[in-house]
Amino acid sequence: xxxxxxxxxxxxxxxxxxxxxxxxxxxxxxxxxxxxxxxxxxxxxxxxxxxxxxxxxxxxxxxxxxxxxxxxxxxxxxxxxxxxxxxxxxxxxxxxxxxxxxxxxxxxxxxxxxxxxxxxxxxxxxxxxxxxxxxxxxxxxxxxxxxxxxxxxxxxxxxxxxxxxxxxxxxxxxxxxxxxxxxxxxxxxxxxxxxxxxxxxxxxxxxxxxxxxxxxxxxxxxxxxxxxxxxxxxxxxxxxxxxxxxxxxxxxxxxxxxxxxxxxxxxxxxxxxxxxxxxxxxxxxxxxxxxxxxxxxxxxxxxxxxxxxxxxxxxxxxxxxxxxxxxxxxxxxxxxxxxxxxxxxxxxxxxxxxxxxxxxxxxxxxxxxxxxxxxxxxxxxxxxxxxxxxxxxxxxxxxxxxxxxxxxxxxxxxxxxxxxxxxxxxxxxxxxxxxxxxxxxxxx
Numbered sequence: 257x258x259x260x261x262x263x264x265x266x267x268x269x270x271x272x273x274x275x276x277x278x279x280x281x282x283x284x285x286x287x288x289x290x291x292x293x294x295x296x297x298x299x300x301x302x303x304x305x306x307x308x309x310x311x312x313x314x315x316x317x318x319x320x321x322x323x324x325x326x327x328x329x330x331x332x333x334x335x336x337x338x339x340x341x342x343x344x345x346x347x348x349x350x351x352x353x354x355x356x357x358x359x360x361x362x363x364x365x366x367x368x369x370x371x372x373x374x375x376x377x378x379x380x381x382x383x384x385x386x387x388x389x390x391x392x393x394x395x396x397x398x399x400x401x402x403x404x405x406x407x408x409x410x411x412x413x414x415x416x417x418x419x420x421x422x423x424x425x426x427x428x429x430x431x432x433x434x435x436x437x438x439x440x441x442x443x444x445x446x447x448x449x450x451x452x453x454x455x456x457x458x459x460x461x462x463x464x465x466x467x468x469x470x471x472x473x474x475x476x477x478x479x480x481x482x483x484x485x486x487x488x489x490x491x492x493x494x495x496x497x498x499x500x501x502x503x504x505x506x507x508x509x510x511x512x513x514x515x516x517x518x519x520x521x522x523x524x525x526x527x528x529x530x531x532x533x534x535x536x537x538x539x540x541x542x543x544x545x546x547x548x549x550x551x552x553x554x555x556x557x558x559x560x561x562x563x564x565x566x567x568x569x570x571x572x573x574x575x576x577x578x579x580x581x582x583x584x585x586x587x588x589x590x591x592x593x594x595x596x597x598x599x600x601x602x603x604x605x606x607x608x609x610x611x612x613x614x615x616x617x618x619x620x621x622x623x624x625x626x627x628x629x630x631x632x633x634x635x636x637x638x639x640x641x642x643x644x645x646x647x648x649x650x651x652x653x654x655x656x657x658x659x660x661x662x663x664x665x666x667x668x669x670x671x672x673x674x675x676x677x678x679x680x681x682x683x684x685x686x687x688x689x690x691x692x693x694x695x696x697x698x699x700x
Contacts, residue, residue: 310477310496311418311427312450313397314390315522315547320565320595321606321646323393324638326360328654328677328691330591330610331632333392335658335673336366336693342669347437349699350374358673358693366392374405381406394567403431410434411443424454424469429477440485448477450498468506475501475520488532495525498547504554515554522547539573539587559599567593581621585630587614595646606646607639628660628673655679671695 323329336358346352355369371387384403390396403416414431428449435442449456455471481494498521505516528541546566552559573587589612596605616630634654640646660673673693 310448310479310498310524311397311399312425312475312477312498312501312520314395314524315498316520316549317396318394318522318545318547318565318567320567320593320608321648323593324606324608324646324648326364326393327649327652327682328634328656329360329393330589330612330636331634331654331656331675332358332360332366332691332693333394334589334612334614334632335675335691336368336695338368338695338697339662339669339671341662342697345669345699346697351700352698354695354697356693356695359691360393364393368392377404405431405433416446424451426451426453428452435483442483442485444479444481444483444494446477446479446496448479448496450475450477450501469503469518470506471501472504472517473500473502475499490530491528493527495523498522505551513555516551517554517557518549518551520547520549535576537575539575540571542568542570544568561600562598563595565593565595567591581619583618583620585614585616585618587616588612589614604645605639605641606648608648609637611635624664626662628662629658631655631657649682653679667700668698669696 326332336356338354338356342354346354349372351373353369353371355367357368358366360366367389368391369387369389372384373386374382374384377383382405384401384405386399386401386403388397388399388401391398399418400420401416401418403414405412405414411432411434414433416427416429416431418427418429420426430447430449432445433443451471451474454469454474456474476499477496479494479496481492484491500519500521503518503520505518506512507514507516523544523546525544526542528539531538544566545568546564548562548564550560550562552561569589569591571587571589573585575583575585577583589610591610591612593608593610594606597603612632612634614630614632616628618626618628620626632655636652636654638648638651640648655678656675657678658673658675660671662669662671664670671694673695675691675693677690
């Protein structure tokens, strides 16, 4: 474990283990596969599969610079992802929980937990409840959701409410679904009504975190995702857009000239394609997450304290069964990060690029036990500008070996990953520098 503690700061759910899918030889080729893949590859440049529902917190807490507190942040996120082989069971289970956790630094932990359940409230309609937590060095949010879903001839209409102790932060959403988790074509649409009790339904300011921050321009968040499922192909593309918002931050009621003005907007786009062809299982996926915010005194519109951050990635993988129980995989991940500040602080600019090569072998010891052995190498290039440049370990190369065991106990899936750093670290390390991760999924 790493001895250096760092302050807490504000992807995706896939792993290199793809076992559980039918073999490539089990499905016959399709003449239209090449054209379909070419069309889907264009969509992949947009963004990685994420829920259609979002919230303001997924943009307001989003940080690029904070990830530099962990010099191996991308490697940690890749090893903490939920195994791809568990996805279908999760999508089709009406009652399930999953959690991916792991070590970032000696003082920071990554936690991503989802819980969902549903029950009938009539002959066709159903009630849903969900818990979604995402806490790491990228973003932080904690949502509890209650929803009602009513099937119609034109799809399933829905309504969602997200309570919170902070009244001004409670969200609602209108939803519409066409298709199901087992259908060949599925569309999910949502129109998020963000912070509905802040100058919207109550038509007055509501305190946020003990301070009044009434909206002058209220945000909305429309989102859409489309999934195509075929025997040899699965494709998904989607996105969300947080419309520009403006808040008045009331510092004191005694002097309105001391008030501040805050703005925020953001976008999130994702896409993925999975296919079987030429004896291989192929993956390509991408994610684009960006946000922009400002804050300035109401009497001084310039300078505006601008803070723009953007993170996008593209990833490709090829997997092949080379023996009855042995599978080999190669994966390439490219990630670009940018964060730009403007006056009144000296305007620093942070740019980081990660290039990760991952090689892995997976052996099915028994039908319920899979062992994975692999390595990752990340070439990180960092460029900072400005007098007050953010903290960074600078350009570097991070190399890691890892061993994982994935087991199934009834309807409970468990994976434990142990990562061993093989580079010299720029901070004190006791004995071997290791990092552990665990993923759990259970359906009821």
